[in-house]
Amino acid sequence: MSEKHIDDVSGVETTGHVWDGIRELNNPLPRWWLWTFYLSIIWAIVYMFLYPAVPWFGGATKGYLGYSSRAEVAADLADAKAAQGVLLEKIAATPVEDIAKDQELLQFAIAGGSAAFKVNCIQCHGSGAAGAKGYPNLNDDDWLWGGTIDQIYQTIAHGIRYDQDDDTRVSEMPAFGEMLEPEQINEAAAYVVSLSGGTPKDPSLVEAGGTVFAENCAVCHGETGEGLQEFGAPRLSDGIWLKVNSEAEIAQQIRNPKHGVMPAWLGRLGEPTVKQLAVFVHTLGGGQ
Template identity: 75%
Template sequence: MSDKHVDEVSGVETTGHVWDGIRELNNPLPRWWLWTFYATIVWAIGYVVLYPAIPLVSGNTKGMLGYSSRGDVAQELSAAKAAQGVLVEQIAQTPISEIEANPELLQFAIAGGSAAFKVNCVQCHGSGAQGFEGYPNLNDDDWLWGGSIDEIYTTITHGIRNGQDDDARFSEMPAFGDMLEPGQIREVAAYVASLSGTPSDEALVEPGKVVFEENCVACHGDNAQGDKEFGAPNLADAIWLYNGTEAGIASQARNPKHGVMPAWGSRLGDATVKQLAVFVHSLGGGQ
């Protein structure tokens, strides 16, 4: 006669283990589950033997097959770089003005330029190239130094007021706070504000126009629409690199800010700069 204890409620034998008067039912795992579990153990042992698996101090076990997924990735990257190298070389050999005429080069240059922009340019111009105060928006059609693809290429290559490249774009607005009376600064700020908005005091506009004609037209032009040769901004289009309020205009006239851009040609190489120029030009604001 069996001396196994049987649970009265479920009719299942117990294991004989008792905790605080509670008995453990003897419910074995299903055989299919056990065989599956044993199979995974065998699979794991085989995997460890055949493939890289166990970390060591300075590496890992290599496995009998000598397989390496990292090696596969390295080969794929090498093949991709080799394929890209042909197009990169073509871009390097092709004048910037002719790249857009070649659909294959254009597509590759835009993709490469987008990647280079995300690594090198978003810090100042933003992830969408929308710019910030003091950093130009590259999506609009307002360009300080010209928006043709050749002019964009030149600006990226040599930079602006960086003191590193002899061919860097360079111009500086005088500090008119040292040359004009405070009243004249207010007048010229009112006039400039009137070109694209409403000044705080209409009575200051006409005197401000006189001050502008005597001091500002040499760079900004008679119509205040700027001069790309000097990097002088258009003051009549309501697009502002710095604060566009009347107070901000007065502050810029009194003690102007001057932005600096690195010379990317020496840092990135000509092929990458060309791709950047093509990408920026493709954003929609290029001339």
């Protein structure tokens, strides 16, 4: 049996290992560290018996206390739903225009509407409700069907050109390519550009385009292009465009118009959620 090696400088026994002439001192571990280590082992054993811990064939062991974090979360969610249920019932029984009169109900509706918007509406209108080409911006004052809270509710509830809802909003711009000559369409497009302060490629077409517009377009879009919300006809005298933004695209829209479809959400989401959505959209800044 080899004799223990004692370090000459410190007088401490070494481990007996040697690396390139270097030896490692065999100092004992600090007592505080050892006690912490032993207590950790004891705590782990106690925890294993008290709480779900050991994986088994049918799931983890249940533990003596029967605690479950999932069950706790489920109970919290149930309590939250119960608390919400009172306010949801109140929203369902309150006319949408009166929700803003109750501050607690208004705050709840805005929060709920914001959540519902993120799940159901951002795909078309964007996360900030700024819209995109063909999808309306909900932050401005340009409303096709009106921006009062009742009108917004009607639009969300029954949709636009949604053939599965009898109360859906319906308006279709006719294809004037079948009724007007190509030159007349170009004239009308030039006139529409001028309505919003733009300069058409050929300004000489504007005067004739005004006549074409008055005879064919003013009945829906108004004599000065201010639009008519009763028909869902957009305003043409501002710089906000839904589907087009150039003279060529305006001419194409006159020739063969695009018609968007918005689904009816009442049957999918229910009365309280649709009311919350209407309240939320109304508060974005563009509501009338």
